[in-house]
Amino acid sequence: MSLTPGSGWRLIAVLIAAIVVLPVVALFGFALQGSVGLWSHLFRNVLANALTQTVILLCGVGIIVALLGTVTAWLIAGFDFPGRRVLGWALLLPLAVPTYIVAYAYLDILHPIGPVQSLIRNVLGYSSPRDFRLPDIRSMTGCIILLGFVLYPYVYLPVRALFATQAANMLEASRTLGAGPLRIFWRVVVPLARPAIAAGMALALMETLNDIGAAEFLGVRTLTVTVYSTWLNRTDLPGAAQIALVMLLVVIALVVMERAARSGQVYASGSRRQVPLARVKLGGVAGLTAMAVCLIPVLIGFVAPATYLIHQAWRRYQFAGIPERIWTETWQTAVLAMSATVIAVCLGMLVSVAPRFSSGPVTRAAVRLSTLGYALPGTILAIGLLPVIIFADRQISAVLGWFMADAPQLILLGAGAGMIYAYVARFLAIAAGGIEAGMTRVPASFDHAARSLGRSPSGVFRQIHLPLSRASMTAAGLLIFVDCVKELPATLLLRPLNVETLATHLYGEAARGTYEDASIAALMIVFIGMIPVVLLSGRIRV
Numbered sequence: 001m002s003l004t005p006g007s008g009w010r011l012i013a014v015l016i017a018a019i020v021v022l023p024v025v026a027l028f029g030f031a032l033q034g035s036v037g038l039w040s041h042l043f044r045n046v047l048a049n050a051l052t053q054t055v056i057l058l059c060g061v062g063i064i065v066a067l068l069g070t071v072t073a074w075l076i077a078g079f080d081f082p083g084r085r086v087l088g089w090a091l092l093l094p095l096a097v098p099t100y101i102v103a104y105a106y107l108d109i110l111h112p113i114g115p116v117q118s119l120i121r122n123v124l125g126y127s128s129p130r131d132f133r134l135p136d137i138r139s140m141t142g143c144i145i146l147l148g149f150v151l152y153p154y155v156y157l158p159v160r161a162l163f164a165t166q167a168a169n170m171l172e173a174s175r176t177l178g179a180g181p182l183r184i185f186w187r188v189v190v191p192l193a194r195p196a197i198a199a200g201m202a203l204a205l206m207e208t209l210n211d212i213g214a215a216e217f218l219g220v221r222t223l224t225v226t227v228y229s230t231w232l233n234r235t236d237l238p239g240a241a242q243i244a245l246v247m248l249l250v251v252i253a254l255v256v257m258e259r260a261a262r263s264g265q266v267y268a269s270g271s272r273r274q275v276p277l278a279r280v281k282l283g284g285v286a287g288l289t290a291m292a293v294c295l296i297p298v299l300i301g302f303v304a305p306a307t308y309l310i311h312q313a314w315r316r317y318q319f320a321g322i323p324e325r326i327w328t329e330t331w332q333t334a335v336l337a338m339s340a341t342v343i344a345v346c347l348g349m350l351v352s353v354a355p356r357f358s359s360g361p362v363t364r365a366a367v368r369l370s371t372l373g374y375a376l377p378g379t380i381l382a383i384g385l386l387p388v389i390i391f392a393d394r395q396i397s398a399v400l401g402w403f404m405a406d407a408p409q410l411i412l413l414g415a416g417a418g419m420i421y422a423y424v425a426r427f428l429a430i431a432a433g434g435i436e437a438g439m440t441r442v443p444a445s446f447d448h449a450a451r452s453l454g455r456s457p458s459g460v461f462r463q464i465h466l467p468l469s470r471a472s473m474t475a476a477g478l479l480i481f482v483d484c485v486k487e488l489p490a491t492l493l494l495r496p497l498n499v500e501t502l503a504t505h506l507y508g509e510a511a512r513g514t515y516e517d518a519s520i521a522a523l524m525i526v527f528i529g530m531i532p533v534v535l536l537s538g539r540i541r542v
Contacts, residue, residue, distance in 0.1 A: 010363045058205050061148050061204065076091070084290075116135060155197055158196040208417050337485050341484060347428055423483075
């Protein structure tokens with residue numbers, strides 16, 4: 001049987017899709033190993049509470065990110081007030097701080113003997129925490145507020161972009177018809193921004209579902225925390241897999257709701273040229289109010305935790321210098337993140353190019369499946385990957401046993417292959433999306449010209465696509481590297497014994513209550529996390 005020129009690329013796309021889908025398939029198989037009685041026990045004693053707390057958390061965070069993201073985007077795009085230019089990019093800064101670092105910082109900032117409550121007691125004349133104390137941040141309310149003030153940029157960014165482009169004509173038309181700011185906001189802005197709000201909310205809620213550190217530190221037993229404790233504390237892997245399946249249903253529900261919210265929302269512009277939105281100048285109290293509304297999320301989501309980390313890191317440095325193990329953990333973090341980044345970018349490049357050589361339905365379906373990993377929480381990937389990696393380790397050990405009397409066990413798992421696999425499967429969507437966007441600037445006529453000159457598909461790939469995609473590959477690689485450094489759930493569950501990363505170091509110190517010892521690691525993660533923020537702030541017009 002002869003192969004068509006594009007069959008090889010179709011096969012590559014299918015294999016890459018299998019890499020992403022395999023953990024989910026394994027998760028189903030592993031969950032079936034649990035006994036029937038285990039399901040009833042989980043429903044009675046575990047799932048009901050975990051599912052309830054997860055739904056409450058998702059609803060609360062969803063409301064906050066939608067309100068903060070939409071209102072701040074509308075103020076930045078539609079009005080001119082003191083500090084608008086700086087606040088336009090500063091509103092992205094909370095993206096640089098992982099949720100577990102924010103929770104870890106605020107646990108100390110808002111502690112009964114911490115700086116905030118001590119200052120309030122001094123001002124009010126109280127001398128003891130017994131006389132006056134704020135509500136405990138270790139609660140569902142505290143978790144909702146903190147996650148909401150960190151994750152709102154996922155809504156702010158797409159809504160801000162919407163207002164700056166296609167919404168401009170409609171908003172200008174509303175103003176010329178005499179509508180005031182509030183009426184424009186409720187009658188035009190909110191309905192117009194619904195698709196962008198839905199897309200941003202879906203991302204924010206998936207990050208909420210993926211979170212393990214913040215929820216655990218703040219005492220909220222979400223499904224993710226329950227999976228982690230069921231696996232490690234109760235050594236019940238089938239039970240953890242069954243709870244992960246419930247999480248998968250929640251993810252599917254979020255995707256369906258996001259698609260439903262965006263359905264039928266297509267707007268046509270009457271002008272072929274994009275008209276910049278003319279901003280309304282706000283002065284006096286109105287201008288200061290707009291500035292305060294945009295400044296508060298930046299202060300809570302970035303300035304306060306970053307200032308706390310800098311202060312704690314400086315105190316730790318003055319007391320005992322930088323711990324030696326930080327450098328080892330930084331190196332291990334960089335090696336693991338860089339390995340996953342290189343693999344993800346290579347696979348993302350292949351996925352992005354495959355439809356150019358094989359445009360059939362199989363290739364399109366494989367490309368779509370290969371980008372599903374970003375919707376899967378790290379916990380689900382970790383649970384699904386474990387049996388796959390263990391099976392591969394057993395086969396490798398069996399082969400080595402033919403030549404060695406004492407063949408090593410758990411070679412892949414011990415070398416961190418499980419972590420790298422999880423990183424690649426989860427962040428492949430970033431590589432594929434970024435590189436595909438860059439590939440749209442490479443005309444198909446280039447491919448046709450090269451093929452007519454006798455180049456094979458692989459030759460076109462090497463000599464045209466790779467050189468012209470370097471910029472998009474570099475940008476995607478930076479984003480993936482930063483996300484790998486911040487990733488906590490999959491790292492916690494799949495890391496080899498005696499291997500710590502910056503994220504797991506921080507998690508361990510915070511779990512022990514030794515916050516100051518974790519501040520340097522947390523600060524390094526925040527600085528690395530600012531890389532995509534700088535990239536994004538340079539791309540948006542403020």
